[in-house]
Every structure is written in C-alpha cells, then in structure tokens.
Amino acid sequence: MRQPPPPSLTTPLHDALTGGPAWLHDTAASRLLETAALARQPRPGHLMALAGLSVARLALAITPRMHASQGRVWVLSGPGNNGGDGLVAARHLHQAGRQVNVVQMGDADRSPEDARQAFEAARDAGVSFVDAPPVPAASSEDLIVDALLGLGQSRPPTGSLAAVVAWQRQQTRAVTLAVDLPTGLCADTGSVLDPRGELVVQAQHTLSLLTLKPGLFTHHGRDLAGRIWLDTLGQTDTALAAGASARLLRSQAAEAAWPARHHAQHKGSFGDLWVIAGAPGMTGAAWLAARAALAGGAGRVYLATLSGAAEVDPLWPELMQRATADWQKPGVLEAATVVCGCGGGETIAALLPEVLARAGRLVLDADALNAIAASDALLRALQQRRSAGLATVLTPHPLEAARLADVHTAAIQQHRLQAAQALALRCDSVVLLKGAGTVIAGPAAMPCINTSGNARLATPGSGDVLAGWLGAAWSAMPSPSASAGDTDLRWQAATRQAMQAASAAAWVHGAAAEIAPVDARLPLRASQLAAAMTQVLQPAPLR
Template sequence: MLQRIHAHAGPPAWPLHGLARTREIEAAALQVVPPFTLMQRAGDAVARLARALAPHTRRAWVAVGPGNNGGDGLVAAIALRRTGIETFVTLAGEPSRLRGDAKQAHALALAADLQWVEQPPLGFGRAGDIALDALLGIGASRAPEGALAALIDRLNALACPVLAIDVPSGLDADTGQPHGDACVTATHTLSLLTLKPGLFTGQGRDRCGEVWLETLGVDIDPGSVDASLGAAPPAAGWQRAHAQHKGSFGDLVVIGGAPGMAGAALLAARAGHAAGAGRTYLSWLDETGPALDGEHPELMIRRALWKDDLLREATVVCGCGGGAAVRAVLPRVIGQAARLVLDADALNAIAADTGLRQLLIARGRGGRPAVLTPHPLEAARLLGRDTASVQADRLRAAQALADELRAVVLLKGSGSVIAAPGGAPIINPTGNAALATAGTGDVLAGWLGGRWSTSHAASIDDARQAASAAAWQHGQAADLSPTTPLRASDLIAALHAQLRRG
C-alpha cells in the first residue's frame, strides 16, 4: 500500500532501515515469494504513484540504469504504457549487463509498445509530463560518471515532476549525502520495502522532495530498525489541571550572556518561560548585565545562581552566549543540575577541557541526564574531527558523541539527529531554512529546557524524549510560519502559539 510520509504526523514514529538491514529484509522476502514478484510489485507501485502525481499526463520518460533499480523502472514503464501513456525509455549501459529480475524486466519491456530513445523527445518536460529516475538504487557507492551523470543532469533540468525510485540517483541511502556532483533532485521519491535514513537528513530532504513508502507486501520486524523518524509528541498542547500552580511546572535556570552576548541568554530564557517552566531564572555571566528584562519582567534575574542549591532540583540551560566565562561555572553546573541542557560555548569549553569532559561522562554514568545541542562545527570539535566528516554521516557522528559522552545529543541541521547512548537515533522531520538565522539555536535550547522542566522527569530516556519533542515543535513552528527568514524572537511567539493551539 502506498503511504505518504508526512512530517507532521503523530505517533507512532516511522521506522528507518539502512542499506545493510534493507538488504537482509529483501533477501528474506525473496525466499518466500516467487521470482520477479517484488520487482513486479515495485514497478506497479511506481506506475500507480506516477499516475496519481500527474493524473492528466500523456507522456512519461523513464531513465533506466543497469541494475534492479532500472528493472523496477522498466516494469513501471510497461504499466504506464498499458494505461495509454506515451512512454519513452532511455537505458544507460548495455542490456547485456542486466542480470536476474532486471534482465527479465528488460525482455518484457522489449515486447511492450515503448519508445527507446537516447534522450527525452524535444519539448519533453512541460506541464503534464512526468519523468522517472530509475538510474541507480540504494546500492550505488560512488559518484555517477559518463552517461549516468549526463542523464542525471537531464532529469534535473526538467520542469515537470520527477519521481525517484527508492532514492534519488547519486544519493547515499544511509547518510543523505550525494556520492559526487551528479545527484538527482526529485520532486517525489517512492522508497521501496523500507524507509532509508538518508531520505531525511543531510541533503536528503532537498533531494527527495515528498517521500512515499511502498512495503511491497512484506512484513518487517518492527524491532529491527537503524533509526526512526520523529513524530509529533503526544500531549503537545497546553493541558493543565485547575489545581496546579507555578511550582507544579519546575524551575528553569538559564546561565549565559557573557559580555557582549546578552541576547543569546535572553532568547533562551524567554523561550523556556514560553515553553511552560513554572519559574524561569536568568543568571548572567556578565556582572554588569541588566537586573530586569524590560520586555519580559516575569524573568527572575539572579547573580551567580550557579552557586545556589536551587540547581539540584532545577532544569539548567547553560552556554547560550557563554563566551570564555562559562568555563569557570561548568564544574558546578555539570555536578549539581538535576536536568541539564548544554549549548554553544559550554560545548566548546568541554571540547577544549579534558576535566570537564570527564565530569560530563561521570554524570551520564551516574544516570543523571544531560542533553547536548551542537551544530555540526561544535560536534566536530567535541569529536576531534572536522565539520565535513560530521556532515558526511550525521547519524554515526551523533551516535558516537552520545555513546562517548554518555549524554543525549541533538545534532542540529537539516534532519536534526537525536541520539542517546546505546539506542537507535531519531531523525527530526520538521523544520526548514527559515530557521537559518541568528538566535534560533538559543531558542531551541531554552524551549527544550522549559518543556523538560514541566515534566520533572530525570532519566536518559526522558531526556531523549524531551529533545525529540523540542526539535519537532521547533521545526514545526518554522514550517507553519509564513515568514522566511524567521527571526528568533518571532520564533518564540510562534512556538508559544503552537502550544496554545495544542
């Protein structure tokens, strides 16, 4: 059954399977169904979706590669032609290279009324046409070259819908990064059998367009996942009992705002308060910081609050605009905070200080939760790598950092990754480049702290759930916003309105 993968859908979360596990699932399925069955189902599903996406189309072009992905495309071409659509097929490579089911699909295609062409016909690509990318599947491991690269360029130049089969050709199914310069940018992608992580992180979201799934009638063990796609958090609204009071929703302490960087801490504190924390405290790292937030006087500003025993019961967000000054307060913050969110300069300090790193690890081993919210450069510093290596495999980088530091890691970026020690990561499906403005990361850290504060929960699993929920809500606020770029202050208002709507 064809299913559209909607970023704003509620639970349960969609399971994601990488290349190796998908191959295992496919191999097991092939043992119990007749030969060619899965390819026939795949091609038929592609044709059904193509007709649904372009219901009035009279012409289709199918770019076919030399593997099973090409075989799926050939079966789809046959099915499209049967419905009266004029169907053009371009085969990249020699037919003699086709093997197994793909070879059978080619034989059937030769007997069908298809038009075999080297390029789509003149004028193809106008409104009403549709193209199918069946050049490379999930098994591609190197940059497309020669005829394959030329056909990818041709697909990308079309103005009509482009439906990629399984993954856009040239995209790594596990990482969401192109293998080289040539990579299809599809308007829709039909993932077959399983959903792959690379469709939702890195460049995957830009390359795949709208994602669909067809499981081909195969039952998949729900426990055998490599990752999951985050879903809308349950009870995302503003449900409060009448008898509750501000003490019911916890204390949030924001520590940051070194000289010249007050804005970051203010944004985090305002976001945490808007998220529902019962009492929100702001403690400047700048001794000359203002004693009152004129726009939000409900924020309680306290000097040197990191020395107070309040931290033992509070949720603490530390590092937003922290500068070099944050380093001196981190030992006590890491040691005392009941629930801890570390962002920005706090992460840079830990990356540069082995002692702080060991304190954080010891905290995690003691079962006391912390969430780290790095962007790729901060993650690279913590891992001792460069940013490119983090972005090359975002899931593995986030998981390595979570396992090493014994903390939950929310690696920001396109398809933010939430990883916890020893678990399968979550990829957040919401958000867009409207968030690519200064201060939105501070808002995320504060929002996460505020939402977590209301739960009073303090386990690693609670931290993971809080991080996933905050990332989802943060992204959804951008998806629903009519404004691009989205200013950080406006983002707080949008998040608060989202809670009010439930």
C-alpha cells in the first residue's frame, strides 16, 4: 500500500486574492529580494528546495482526484532556475506516487548550479524524462506544470520553447499550474510578449514564489494566470513592504470606507453630492450615477442634468432635481462633492471651468475627461486645483486615459500601472484606470491594483455607477484634519482621502459582479449594479 505524502506536502498556501501579503514587486524589486534571500540561505539550493516543495504541495492540492493509474504530471522544465523549481516538484510528486514525466528543455549541464543539482536529484530518484510532450494531447486526468521561464521574460518564446508553449495551448482538457507566472507573460505589465498574443501559457493556477508580480493582476494576466497563489518562501512582511512597487486591494479597503453609522448622525453628516451630467439623449448616465450616489451613502444627492429636463424619479424619489443655476450659486459647489461628466457630451466643456475652480471634492468621468484632453486650458485648470488645496479623482477607461495622456490606447494597456501613475502626476489627481485589474494611482502614493470583479462589468453605464458610488464614499468622509494648514498640506490630506474612497469604491464595484445572482455568462446591467453593491456591504462579513 502506498504511503501518504509527508505532512509538508499537504500544507495550504495563500490564495493571493484573499490572504497573505498584499505587496506587489516588479522584476527589478523581485530580483533584489531574491538576491538577498539567496545570500541568507543556510545552504546552497535551499531556496529552490522550498520553491519546488511549494509547487508540489499545490499540485497535489489542486488535483485531489488524480490517481497514479490514470492521471499523469507533465513538468515542462526550462533551462534556468524556474526549471529547477519544476524539477524539485517533479521529484516530490514522483515520491508521492504520481506518474511524472519531465520535458527537459535545454542542456541540464549548462543550467545554473542549483538547477543542475535539482536535475540530478530528480533523475536519481527515478523521475521519467522525455524528449517532447505527448502527441496528440494530454488527457483530462493530467496536470501540466509550466516551469519553463518564470521571472525576467522580456521576449516571446522561440524555437523548441515556442513549440512546447504552443502544445500547452492546445491542452484544453488538462489542468495547468504555472510556476511564478505563465510563460510568455510580462511580469511587470501583464502584457503578452508575443505580438500575436498566441505564444503564452494559459494556466488555471499560478503559484507566485517569493513575491507577487503586478502582471498577474492586470491586463491579460487575470485571464492567463487563473487562480493565483503565493508562497513568500519565508520572507517577512517588513521585507516585502520595503521593496514593493504597488499593492493589492482586498476587502479591507471597503471595510474602512463604510464604518457603522452612529445614532447621533444625520443626513448632513454624510455630505451633499451633486451630479452634473446627462446631456440631451444621455440623461440615463446621470441618473445611474445619482442613484449610485444615493445607494452608496451620500447624505443628500442633487441631480443637475445638462438637458435641463426636471422630473422626479418614481423609483428613487429621494433624488432632488436641480437646474444649473442652483449649483452656480455662491458656496454650493465649494461645500459639496461633485460627480461630473457622465453622459455629458460636448455640452459639459462649457461648464467645466467653473466646476474645476469651485468644486470642493471632484470626481471627473467620461465626457468631462474627453473635454479636458481636448483643451490645454482645461488641463491647466485641473492642475491648478492643487494650488487651491482641492483634490480630484479621474475615472478613465483606457481610451479616455489615452486621450488624456496623448498616446495610443495600446500604450496604456501595455503598461497600465505605469500609465496610471504618469497620468496621476500629470494631472495632480488620483487616477482610477478602469479595466482588467483596475489601477488606482495617486500623485504621491503607492498605486493599487484591484483584485475584485470580472468581465460582467463590461456593460454600458457600469462606469457611471462607479463614479456615483465613489463620490458617495468620499462625500461621507469628514474633512481631513489638515484643512486648517497650508494649501499643499490640505491638498495632500484631501488626496489621501480621495485615494481611499476610490480604492474602496473600486473593490465594491468589482465584488458586486462576483455575487450578483445573474448567470455569470451574461453582463451585469448597470441598473442592477447599485443594488448588488449594496449587497456586498451587508452585515455578513466581507470576504
């Protein structure tokens, strides 16, 4: 009778979306941490031994029904240390009774020393080595371990590596576990290195080792990495925080933004919010933003549509319709949070100078962003809000961000994290760059990547709901204590608060798509979204 695997092979790992350190490290920072960890290891090969053991543990955990008589493990081992991690895992899985075949790429004798020793240990343990993966295909009982390249990939796979990646792409029945990150994916940006988008591994699980890489969580990374796991290989949270280039947003972002309300509070405690949006033919966007603002907790919500139509919403009679002349009265916008631009059309451009000059807290979306992108004068007015101590949040989708940055959309998507940071600096604003792995960046803050959400949010009006909800979160926050100080200190405090509101709203917005009781194959309509976001914040513990 086969003995069960040793206890170390059944120890759980961190699911990166729900637990463990939330710090993200680009390639350069990861290399620095790796160098420091190698210098501290008690003996040569210790770090690789830990990494390979982690891969084996996760491989067993995600294939609980795999039997030695049926399923096989195909370890695709590259020529470097990532391949060495795969070889250590292959040895452990072989010793645990799995049928393991290693497809060794390159000459093991020319590999780094630790990887060469891992090869010899696997061979001596009786692991089977083959020249090529099976033809025509792996079975539904099989597991593929992608240990080809790992960190530091800068160009598409070529030659025999490309052939193995192409084979993996055809294995739609087998489960694939990528070691550190899928081969063919840029660790820093989440872009596919192959211009055609073909030579990249499609994984159902990815085990990130030592650090979490930004590219796993944005652009193509979310689709290609599958479920992301983390083993820090003994690194302390202090060490990880010191070298981080970004961080992940989890449910804690929402918990802090919507504290329990006190009995002595009243509607005035949660601020006035104005929605200035909705040109003729596009008033639906304004209504969506205003409803979301009310549902998200703003004290009083006023809607001033650019169409000039005054009407009562029979489903949301709490919303108060106002005319443009009402918010143009002295002191109104200065004391309010303003959400501006949703469905604003070309009409919004004429009103933006006054809104930019006066709004106490300002969320700019959609056509307001397009108007600023088309006008140097409006861009300067946006930048001048800093000198007045006034904070701003921009909520562009990639095309709007490209217009603001005066680049092609592809440049935004290929470098989402860096693009959001650059735009935040250019506009002296918090930037919430929507898309796969929404990025929240501030002019003087570590950027965040949101972990919640899915493609169900890719539907008309979804961004309008996000803008309104963000405004509500910000409106309910008390004025920062630095407001009595000098102007720049006041701006810094207000911008930190804006970053908190944007982060919290992004997380709740995404989480709503995960819990809403609608067929997951269909989009979540914007008219349903605010109710789903409310459900996320129900008393049951946030996940």
